[in-house]
Amino acid sequence: xxxxxxxxxxxxxxxxxxxxxxxxxxxxxxxxxxxxxxxxxxxxxxxxxxxxxxxxxxxxxxxxxxxxxxxxxxxxxxxxxxxxxxxxxxxxxxxxxxxxxxxxxxxxxxxxxxxxxxxxxxxxxxxxxxxxxxxxxxxxxxxxxxxxxxxxxxxxxxxxxxxxxxxxxxxxxxxxxxxxxxxxxxxxxxxxxxxxxxxxxxxxxxxxxxxxxxxxxxxxxxxxxxxxxxxxxxxxxxxxxxxxxxxxxxxxxxxxxxxxxxxxxxxxxxxxxxxxxxxxxxxxxxxxxxxxxxxxxxxxxxxxxxxxxxxxxxxxxxxxxxxxxxxxxxxxxxxxxx
Numbered sequence: 001x002x003x004x005x006x007x008x009x010x011x012x013x014x015x016x017x018x019x020x021x022x023x024x025x026x027x028x029x030x031x032x033x034x035x036x037x038x039x040x041x042x043x044x045x046x047x048x049x050x051x052x053x054x055x056x057x058x059x060x061x062x063x064x065x066x067x068x069x070x071x072x073x074x075x076x077x078x079x080x081x082x083x084x085x086x087x088x089x090x091x092x093x094x095x096x097x098x099x100x101x102x103x104x105x106x107x108x109x110x111x112x113x114x115x116x117x118x119x120x121x122x123x124x125x126x127x128x129x130x131x132x133x134x135x136x137x138x139x140x141x142x143x144x145x146x147x148x149x150x151x152x153x154x155x156x157x158x159x160x161x162x163x164x165x166x167x168x169x170x171x172x173x174x175x176x177x178x179x180x181x182x183x184x185x186x187x188x189x190x191x192x193x194x195x196x197x198x199x200x201x202x203x204x205x206x207x208x209x210x211x212x213x214x215x216x217x218x219x220x221x222x223x224x225x226x227x228x229x230x231x232x233x234x235x236x237x238x239x240x241x242x243x244x245x246x247x248x249x250x251x252x253x254x255x256x257x258x259x260x261x262x263x264x265x266x267x268x269x270x271x272x273x274x275x276x277x278x279x280x281x282x283x284x285x286x287x288x289x290x291x292x293x294x295x296x297x298x299x300x301x302x303x304x305x306x307x308x309x310x311x312x313x314x315x316x317x318x319x320x321x322x323x324x325x326x327x328x329x330x331x332x333x334x335x336x337x338x
Contacts, residue, residue: 006124006131012151016041017132018101020108021124024136028177030110033134034079037108041077049076055086055094055109055117063093067105076105083111083120094120101130139176145169146275148176152183153195160186160195162277167200170213170247211239212247215323220251220285224327231323241308241315248301248326251285256294258282293330300325 006021011033014020020037022030041048051066066078086094094109098120101107109124111117124131139145149168153160168186172179182204186195211234218227234244258279261268265283269276286294300322307318325331 004128006127006129006133008133008135011134011136012036012155014134015132016106017130018103018106019098019124019127019131020106020134021111021121021131022108022134022136023111023113023121024138025113026136026138026176027112028180029136029139030112030134032180033136034108034110037106038077038079041075041106045075047074049074051076051078053078053080054082055080055090056082058087058090058093060089060093063090063097063107067097067102067107069102070104074104078105078107080107080109083109084114084116086117086120091117091120095123098123098127098131142169143273143275145176145179149179149183152180153187156187158187158190158192158195161197162275162281163197164195164200165277166281167197167213168204171200171204211237212243213251215244216247216251216326217285219248219323219326220255222288222327222329224324227323227327228320231319235316235319241319242305244319245301245305245308245322248322249298249305252294252298252301252326254278254282255286255289256298259286259289259291259294289329296330297326300330 009015011022011026011029014022014033014037016037022033024030038050053062053066063078063080067076070076080090080094083090097107109120111121125133139148146165146169149160149165168179168182172182186199186203190199211230215227215230215234218230231244235241254274257272258268258274259282261271263271265276265279268274269279272279304318304322308315
């Protein structure tokens with residue numbers, strides 16, 4: 001009779017199980033999952049015995065000795081790092097232990113990715129209720145980061161405006177640890193109050209990534225002077241022109257997709273693979289725009305993209321022209337030299 005597969009949960013679903021495999025390339029989430037488990041076990045029993053091993057320089061017998069039956073049956077946590085670099089001695093001992101794990105010991109194996117130790121990983125995944133697989137997949141897409149931020153605030157019972165979520169994701173688009181730290185700071189400083197866009201801008205408005213989207217938002221809303229001022233400030237601060245163009249392209253592309261769809265916000269969000277708030281914001285941004293103007297603005301962004309990547313002699317001029325065209329909702333295209 002085949003053995004049932006081990007349960008698979010995301011990082012925040014970690015729980016006490018005789019054998020836990022934390023797998024995936026997102027180190028921040030793996031570290032957080034391990035910290036959650038450690039804190040939970042300490043909270044349940046302050047006398048929990050904690051030991052750490054490194055699978056890369058493992059000495060034969062260490063795992064079996066540290067996880068052997070205890071005279072007093074006190075809870076124990078054995079944390080094993082670098083399983084993706086494990087030596088043969090560790091593989092032998094881990095497979096042996098997996099055949100009959102101790103009930104009063106939690107053994108956590110951290111595997112950062114790759115094929116090393118595949119036999120052990122497969123055995124853990126086939127261990128049924130004796131094991132738990134905690135997935136820490138890399139968070140790459142904006143939608144995934146958006147979900148992460150929303151979950152951070154939900155876990156603490158704090159509400160946050162959709163635009164504030166967007167601003168946070170924009171501000172920390174390259175570092176998940178910094179994004180989590182920003183969420184934590186807002187939650188702690190907010191005293192349980194709802195987090196608004198103004199709050200995020202007050203804390204993190206100077207972030208480079210946020211500035212580019214602020215330029216786009218101001219231009220799309222028709223505020224040319226404000227957008228131009230932000231653009232010049234960004235350029236003086238060392239922002240890469242290509243980042244500014246990318247922000248405009250992303251915003252206008254979303255508007256075009258939403259503008260070409262009909263139905264309720266939830267229906268359009270489902271159809272386009274977006275969050276409902278993204279559809280709502282795009283529809284709000286579309287006010288004052290027509291199809292011809294949107295098309296002209298998108299074309300201008302494409303010309304600007306080429307200019308800042310070397311095909312044009314004056315990238316700074318191209319950026320300012322793009323801001324003007326977008327702020328005029330595409331109506332300035334007739335000025336382009338023919």
